[in-house]
Amino acid sequence: MIIYNIFIAICFALLTAEVVYVVVSLARKKRAERVAYIRSFKKGKCIVIFISTLPLYFMGYLYAGTGVARSLIETIGQVVNLVVLKYSFSAISALMQDNLFFTITVYYSAILVAINAVMVTISVLGQRFWMWLQSVKARFSAKDKLYILGYNDNNLDIYESDNKCCKMIADDVDEDGCYGMYVRKIYYNSCKSFDKVIEHIFKGVSNGKIAQHTVVINTENDDKNIIICNLIVNKIVATESSKRNNLFNRLRIYVFGNSVYSDIYGDIVERSYGCIRYVNKHQKIAMGFVDRYPLTQFMDERHLDYNTACVRENVDINVCMIGFGKVNQEVFLTSVANNQFVTMGTNGVKLKAVNYHIFDKNPSENNKNLNHSYYRFRNECSDVDEAQYLPMPELPATEQYYHLDINDPKFYDIIRKVSSNATGVNFVIIAFGTDLENIDLAKKLIAKRREWGMENLVIFVRVEDWKKEEHIFDENNCYVFGDDKTDVYNIDEIVADKIFRMAHMRNELYALEYQITCGNNLDLDLYLTTKAEANCDWFQRRKQIERESNLYGCLSLRSKLNMIGLDYCSQSDERPALSESEYLAIYAKDDPIVYATSSDIIEKKVVSYTLDFPESLRKNLAIHEHYRWNSYMISKGMIPSTKEQIENEVAVIDGEVKNTNGKNYQLRRHGNLTTFDGLVEFREIVARRDKRPDQTMEQVELNKDVIKYDYQLMDDAYWLLAHNGYKIIKR
Numbered sequence: 219m220i221i222y223n224i225f226i227a228i229c230f231a232l233l234t235a236e237v238v239y240v241v242v243s244l245a246r247k248k249r250a251e252r253v254a255y256i257r258s259f260k261k262g263k264c265i266v267i268f269i270s271t272l273p274l275y276f277m278g279y280l281y282a283g284t285g286v287a288r289s290l291i292e293t294i295g296q297v298v299n300l301v302v303l304k305y306s307f308s309a310i311s312a313l314m315q316d317n318l319f320f321t322i323t324v325y326y327s328a329i330l331v332a333i334n335a336v337m338v339t340i341s342v343l344g345q346r347f348w349m350w351l352q353s354v355k356a357r358f359s360a361k362d363k364l365y366i367l368g369y370n371d372n373n374l375d376i377y378e379s380d381n382k383c384c385k386m387i388a389d390d391v392d393e394d395g396c397y398g399m400y401v402r403k404i405y406y407n408s409c410k411s412f413d414k415v416i417e418h419i420f421k422g423v424s425n426g427k428i429a430q431h432t433v434v435i436n437t438e439n440d441d442k443n444i445i446i447c448n449l450i451v452n453k454i455v456a457t458e459s460s461k462r463n464n465l466f467n468r469l470r471i472y473v474f475g476n477s478v479y480s481d482i483y484g485d486i487v488e489r490s491y492g493c494i495r496y497v498n499k500h501q502k503i504a505m506g507f508v509d510r511y512p513l514t515q516f517m518d519e520r521h522l523d524y525n526t527a528c529v530r531e532n533v534d535i536n537v538c539m540i541g542f543g544k545v546n547q548e549v550f551l552t553s554v555a556n557n558q559f560v561t562m563g564t565n566g567v568k569l570k571a572v573n574y575h576i577f578d579k580n581p582s583e584n585n586k587n588l589n590h591s592y593y594r595f596r597n598e599c600s601d602v603d604e605a606q607y608l609p610m611p612e613l614p615a616t617e618q619y620y621h622l623d624i625n626d627p628k629f630y631d632i633i634r635k636v637s638s639n640a641t642g643v644n645f646v647i648i649a650f651g652t653d654l655e656n657i658d659l660a661k662k663l664i665a666k667r668r669e670w671g672m673e674n675l676v677i678f679v680r681v682e683d684w685k686k687e688e689h690i691f692d693e694n695n696c697y698v699f700g701d702d703k704t705d706v707y708n709i710d711e712i713v714a715d716k717i718f719r720m721a722h723m724r725n726e727l728y729a730l731e732y733q734i735t736c737g738n739n740l741d742l743d744l745y746l747t748t749k750a751e752a753n754c755d756w757f758q759r760r761k762q763i764e765r766e767s768n769l770y771g772c773l774s775l776r777s778k779l780n781m782i783g784l785d786y787c788s789q790s791d792e793r794p795a796l797s798e799s800e801y802l803a804i805y806a807k808d809d810p811i812v813y814a815t816s817s818d819i820i821e822k823k824v825v826s827y828t829l830d831f832p833e834s835l836r837k838n839l840a841i842h843e844h845y846r847w848n849s850y851m852i853s854k855g856m857i858p859s860t861k862e863q864i865e866n867e868v869a870v871i872d873g874e875v876k877n878t879n880g881k882n883y884q885l886r887r888h889g890n891l892t893t894f895d896g897l898v899e900f901r902e903i904v905a906r907r908d909k910r911p912d913q914t915m916e917q918v919e920l921n922k923d924v925i926k927y928d929y930q931l932m933d934d935a936y937w938l939l940a941h942n943g944y945k946i947i948k949r
Contacts, residue, residue: 389408
């Protein structure tokens with residue numbers, strides 16, 4: 219019996235060791251690992267339990283007088299039965315009656331076998347119960363709702379980036395996908411089509427209980443995205459008109475789509491009564507890049523005259539773009555629309571064009587999208603009768619294309635030649651291949667830069683999945699951009715983008731200031747009414763190009779501040795902030811701002827503009843802003859209107875026949891696409907046309923003047939930034 223007890227003790231110890239191992243393993247694992255670990259029990263993770271049971275049954279059979287061979291066969295059969303929870307102790311009952319320790323150990327193993335099976339079962343049932351619980355929470359929660367249509371890794375990142383809303387992912391998801399989302403605690407709705415989900419969304423919007431419904435459509439299939447959008451548009455159109463017009467306040471829909479189909483998505487946005495907003499992934503990457511790395515960040519007093527906000531005469535600005543696919547095309551267009559500069563000429567400030575050197579093995583300048591947008595002005599306005607137009611704006615930039623593979627022996631020679639101006643600023647933007655290909659070329663250019671002795675060559679490399687802890691680039695003047703998870707598939711970047719917030723706020727500000735400049739008393743009622751109308755106008759009436767015009771204006775704020783030796787950062791930053799008076803002492807030192815009667819309601823001084831714009835730093839920045847606006851409009855395919863169109867073109871606007879002043883977004887023309895001096899001629903044309911006998915020409919021109927809009931961004935910069943969580947600092 220002693221020998222029996224020794225073997226029983228060994229089995230008991232093995233079973234206990236397995237229990238301790240499993241408990242410790244579960245305690246140390248995170249939820250995802252823990253669920254997967256439990257479900258792996260059925261695949262033999264707890265085989266020690268069954269191995270420990272083999273000698274127990276073998277001893278029981280031997281004790282009952284069964285032969286060795288038969289005992290072994292019977293033991294294996296009994297243990298196999300244990301796997302399916304078929305217990306039988308009759309054959310080993312003799313030893314159980316004579317040895318309490320044996321009995322305890324046998325029952326101990328039987329209980330562990332049952333627990334093994336029950337844990338797997340509970341895990342599977344737990345998934346069903348968790349889903350039911352999440353559906354109950356979603357139905358009755360008073361939180362804002364987030365619906366993500368489409369199952370893919372990017373949408374999982376969006377889901378996990380939000381910690382405020384009651385959220386759900388919906389798509390046709392297989393069993394493995396459902397299990398994967400359950401492991402990550404992601405609530406999902408596995409559905410063959412989105413009809414019921416859309417019905418549920420609109421039912422939630424109409425019940426009046428939830429403040430906000432946000433929908434992200436990103437199936438990574440444009441056909442599917444467009445079908446979903448059209449289903450939603452049909453639901454919006456079918457909504458009662460009194461509710462439909464305010465639907466955009468509670469229903470925000472963001473659809474990700476390929477920029478190749480931007481016009482199709484634009485049409486959907488136009489028909490959605492302000493509810494649907496198009497998200498161009500590559501444009502978001504480009505805007506994030508320009509916001510984080512304006513070219514002025516790498517320029518100092520050697521390159522910029524802070525007293526005039528001008529680039530010094532001998533400074534050339536060169537940008538080499540390696541690859542001209544979707545990312546770099548958007549970076550190019552966004553950079554052209556924001557990285558604009560002026561320099562001092564003999565007759566005042568003039569445009570200082572950035573030189574773009576574009577490397578791609580394909581003839582990438584032959585591009586239908588670029589010909590439709592950026593190159594339309596060059597292609598259609600190069601040989602017009604200039605007498606019919608206001609002074610023509612200059613081309614926003616210069617471009618030179620090189621049909622070279624990066625393996626071509628000439629590649630490095632051209633980069634070196636382009637960047638050889640010691641007094642210039644030179645940039646390389648790499649976005650031609652995979653992350654590793656881009657990183658590898660960046661490392662090679664870092665080595666080349668060292669060999670050439672060109673420390674003024676700044677390198678940017680697009681890395682889609684950037685692991686900051688890898689420290690790939692320890693060199694100065696090499697920067698990573700375009701991390702999808704941070705810059706694109708992040709709920710704050712989608713719905714709470716700081717640039718969008720500032721642009722939207724400026725739109726409201728224009729409307730409120732208009733009430734004041736018209737002499738109206740801006741009391742609380744008028745304030746709320748005006749703000750609501752401006753909000754409706756922004757989402758429902760303004761074209762995408764108009765909204766983006768405001769966006770790109772705010773995007774250029776940092777660059778403009780850099781040009782006068784300033785910058786902005788979060789208010790939580792430890793660097794000391796400038797006061798408003800300190801900011802104005804720099805910005806408006808030689809042209810003080812004159813304020814009109816303001817209103818305490820908007821907590822902002824209203825600037826009083828005249829027709830006198832004296833030479834000053836302030837005027838230089840206004841000229842810079844107009845040239846930047848010209849560049850943005852040209853990048854979107856807009857061309858100038860003729861003088862005759864400015865004076866005589868009419869259209870039905872808000873139900874009335876009005877003069878367009880040459881602004882026609884359907885035909886992509888604008889009357890203000892001209893030089894800064896051309897804006898003076900513009901206001902004279904429209905003032906002569908609209909002047910009444912009881913008015914002076916000056917009164918009418920003051921009303922028609924558009925130059926003041928080029929001043930407003932920097933005039934209001936301190937207030938705008940402060941009310942969005944930022945502060946102005948010295949560089």
